[in-house]
Amino acid sequence: MSQFVHGLMRFRRGPWEMLASVLIAIGVVMLMQPVVLWAYTYSFIVTLTGTVMFIVVSHFPD
Amino acid sequence: MSSYSITEPSSLQKWLAGTLVVAYAVITLLPLVWILTTGFKSPVDAIAYPPKILFEPSLEGYVNLFTTRTRVSPETLEALPPPVTWYEEVVRNRDMVIAGPSRYGERFLNSVIIGFGSTFLSVFLGTLAAYAFSRFKVPLKDDLLFFILSTRMMPPIAVAIPIFLMFRTLGLSDTHLGMILLYTAVNISLAVWLLKGFMDEIPREYEEAALIDGYTRFQAFYKVVLPQAATGIASTAIFCLIFSWNEYAFAVLLTSGTAQTAPPFIPTIIGVGGQDWPAVAAGATLFLVPVMVFTILLRKHLLRGITFGAVRK
Amino acid sequence: MSDTPIDRVAKATPPSVASKIRGLSDRAIAWLFVLPTIFLLLAVNIFPLIWTINLSFTNFRANRPNREVDYIGLRNYERILTDEDIWLTMQATAHFLFWTIFFQVLIGFTLAWLINRKFKGNDLWTTLIVLPMMLSPAVVGNFWTFLYQPQIGLFNYGISFLTGIDPSSFQMIGDVTLAPWSIVIVDTWMWTPFVMLICLAGLRSIPDYIYEAAEIDRASQWRQFWTITIPMVLPFLMLAVLFRGIENFKMFDLVVQLTGGGPGSITELTSINLKREAFEKWRTGYASAYAIILFVTVFGLASIYVKALNKVKER
Numbered sequence: 068m069s070q071f072v073h074g075l076m077r078f079r080r081g082p083w084e085m086l087a088s089v090l091i092a093i094g095v096v097m098l099m100q101p102v103v104l105w106a107y108t109y110s111f112i113v114t115l116t117g118t119v120m121f122i123v124v125s126h127f128p129d
Numbered sequence: 130m131s132s133y134s135i136t137e138p139s140s141l142q143k144w145l146a147g148t149l150v151v152a153y154a155v156i157t158l159l160p161l162v163w164i165l166t167t168g169f170k171s172p173v174d175a176i177a178y179p180p181k182i183l184f185e186p187s188l189e190g191y192v193n194l195f196t197t198r199t200r201v202s203p204e205t206l207e208a209l210p211p212p213v214t215w216y217e218e219v220v221r222n223r224d225m226v227i228a229g230p231s232r233y234g235e236r237f238l239n240s241v242i243i244g245f246g247s248t249f250l251s252v253f254l255g256t257l258a259a260y261a262f263s264r265f266k267v268p269l270k271d272d273l274l275f276f277i278l279s280t281r282m283m284p285p286i287a288v289a290i291p292i293f294l295m296f297r298t299l300g301l302s303d304t305h306l307g308m309i310l311l312y313t314a315v316n317i318s319l320a321v322w323l324l325k326g327f328m329d330e331i332p333r334e335y336e337e338a339a340l341i342d343g344y345t346r347f348q349a350f351y352k353v354v355l356p357q358a359a360t361g362i363a364s365t366a367i368f369c370l371i372f373s374w375n376e377y378a379f380a381v382l383l384t385s386g387t388a389q390t391a392p393p394f395i396p397t398i399i400g401v402g403g404q405d406w407p408a409v410a411a412g413a414t415l416f417l418v419p420v421m422v423f424t425i426l427l428r429k430h431l432l433r434g435i436t437f438g439a440v441r442k
Numbered sequence: 443m444s445d446t447p448i449d450r451v452a453k454a455t456p457p458s459v460a461s462k463i464r465g466l467s468d469r470a471i472a473w474l475f476v477l478p479t480i481f482l483l484l485a486v487n488i489f490p491l492i493w494t495i496n497l498s499f500t501n502f503r504a505n506r507p508n509r510e511v512d513y514i515g516l517r518n519y520e521r522i523l524t525d526e527d528i529w530l531t532m533q534a535t536a537h538f539l540f541w542t543i544f545f546q547v548l549i550g551f552t553l554a555w556l557i558n559r560k561f562k563g564n565d566l567w568t569t570l571i572v573l574p575m576m577l578s579p580a581v582v583g584n585f586w587t588f589l590y591q592p593q594i595g596l597f598n599y600g601i602s603f604l605t606g607i608d609p610s611s612f613q614m615i616g617d618v619t620l621a622p623w624s625i626v627i628v629d630t631w632m633w634t635p636f637v638m639l640i641c642l643a644g645l646r647s648i649p650d651y652i653y654e655a656a657e658i659d660r661a662s663q664w665r666q667f668w669t670i671t672i673p674m675v676l677p678f679l680m681l682a683v684l685f686r687g688i689e690n691f692k693m694f695d696l697v698v699q700l701t702g703g704g705p706g707s708i709t710e711l712t713s714i715n716l717k718r719e720a721f722e723k724w725r726t727g728y729a730s731a732y733a734i735i736l737f738v739t740v741f742g743l744a745s746i747y748v749k750a751l752n753k754v755k756e757r
Binding site for chain 3: 138146153154158159161167178180257258264266267273276278283288289293310313347374378381382392395410416417421423425428431432435436437440
């Protein structure tokens with residue numbers, strides 16, 4: 068876990084990509100869950116943020 | 130306990146596993162067998178209850194597939210000269226006469242033209258691009274490769290909206306050229322990724338030796354790399370062909386008459402009171418069997434094809 | 443050696459041109475080879491994408507091209523993301539996604555594990571099992587409506603044969619509760635071999651010596667399965683799940699032919715819903731915004747997929 072935080076702070080690709088992937092996954096779940104409408108409403112913002120983040124952080128050094 | 134290899138399953142295990150897999154295969158192939166047999170059933174046998182396994186083979190489905198027919202009164206039928214061909218006889222037995230050929234032939238031909246056209250283009254362009262990606266330092270290589278792959282992932286319906294408008298403006302709606310270009314764009318991503326995998330496996334030493342012998346880069350590519358990549362190119366071509374052959378969403382939205390392929394057409398084959406199932410099955414049989422044959426030919430490279438070249442064996 | 447067409451062309455070419463071609467740097471050749479592909483993709487993919495983004499901020503309707511087009515900002519997005527009907531469509535997609543992946547992984551992995559017992563003739567049966575996945579979903583989907591017919595359909599007959607239920611007492615496609623399962627069944631039938639093939643590749647990538655070592659350590663079969671087999675196959679399984687997830691998220695051809703979204707809109711998956719908006723109601727601007735939402739979702743999933751691909755490639 069501390070290695071993960073360390074990687075984040077030094078702008079390493081691996082942990083940041085992981086974070087972006089998690090964000091995308093949360094967005095997709097929010098889009099399709101049957102429970103709360105507001106989660107559906109804000110799902111697109113979350114997915115979009117995750118996707119843009121993924122594109123940016125995939126250029127960080129390994 | 131000590132006589133057999135520990136990683137080798139026992140013969141009982143093998144027998145059990147084999148039985149289960151064969152059972153699954155038989156069940157999973159039933160719908161396909163049903164398509165093949167329904168094509169040879171008479172309309173009455175096709176909708177019999179309980180479903181008929183043994184039946185008298187009939188070619189009525191195939192006759193109906195290729196013809197359009199009109200019903201005539203018994204008197205008119207009597208007045209007609211006797212049928213010349215066997216298929217006329219089949220139709221007459223149902224109190225009908227042949228009015229003309231159906232559209233199936235044209236649609237099938239469209240599938241062939243568009244399939245082969247787009248396959249040729251995408252393999253041609255894909256081979257060049259794959260070679261460059263495999264051998265040279267292309268700037269932003271990873272981004273370009275990802276961009277190329279991501280274009281294939283896009284939902285066809287979402288892409289179809291602007292393509293529809295674009296084709297309408299350029300006059301490409303319902304033309305062979307438009308469909309060929311569109312399918313090429315979809316297929317090229319697969320072609321580049323697959324071929325890059327195949328080319329990565331060809332040792333660079335071959336070309337380097339050729340270059341030292343005084344070949345130019347083009348010659349080395351043409352005379353050394355291409356022959357080595359022949360199997361890869363052939364299997365890539367088959368994958369592209371199968372995609373264009375099977376594609377439905379773009380075809381149904383962007384074509385209606387002249388350039389329509391077979392997949393949107395086959396479900397529209399109707400007879401008296403609903404779909405003419407023997408004719409549908411006959412059309413499906415002729416359409417699906419080539420793909421089955423190709424699949425069997427491709428079996429060694431299947432895995433590569435469905436994972437964009439990532440999984441080799 | 444020197445009478446191939448290329449050589450002849452090379453000899454016939456005037457020296458200055460020839461030296462220019464010969465003198466092309468590797469970099470120039472690389473661009474020459476890559477650019478046609480990039481250009482085609484820009485023309486057929488990226489340009490339309492930008493066009494869609496632009497349209498998504500308007501109230502344009504493609505069936506009335508002469509009407510004045512107004513920019514309405516983010517209103518299309520607001521309306522889609524607060525629309526409960528589209529939310530229901532997403533839930534229908536989720537049901538389809540979840541259960542198809544569940545069954546395909548379960549059956550696909552089991553089959554792969556069985557085939558990996560290396561019984562005699564396993565290659566032949568693997569090839570036969572794979573057949574459904576290579577066929578045209580629209581054509582096959584259409585034929586399944588025949589198999590699903592009450593009474594005369596093979597599927598209903600098979601169920602009645604096994605359970606004794608009257609085959610005309612249930613309708614897979616026409617029934618509100620059964621229709622969502624009818625599409626799950628056909629998709630599972632079609633795509634289980636896909637998951638199976640990838641799992642099989644995963645199983646075959648595990649070297650024998652790992653099991654031999656485990657055997658020497660007297661680890662039980664059960665323990666070997668959970669500590670060796672599953673972790674080693676997991677990256678492959680991820681790949682299969684992500685790919686099927688993306689494919690089924692945008693599912694169109696198979697389901698449109700099977701149920702057409704019905705009965706009512708019970709099986710109306712997002713792509714079918716989008717097609718209605720775009721090509722039946724002709725709300726092009728609105729549908730463009732809808733398309734962008736699907737785009738971004740698929741693009742996000744695709745980036746995770748490519749990451750998973752590279753992970754498997756390293757093996």
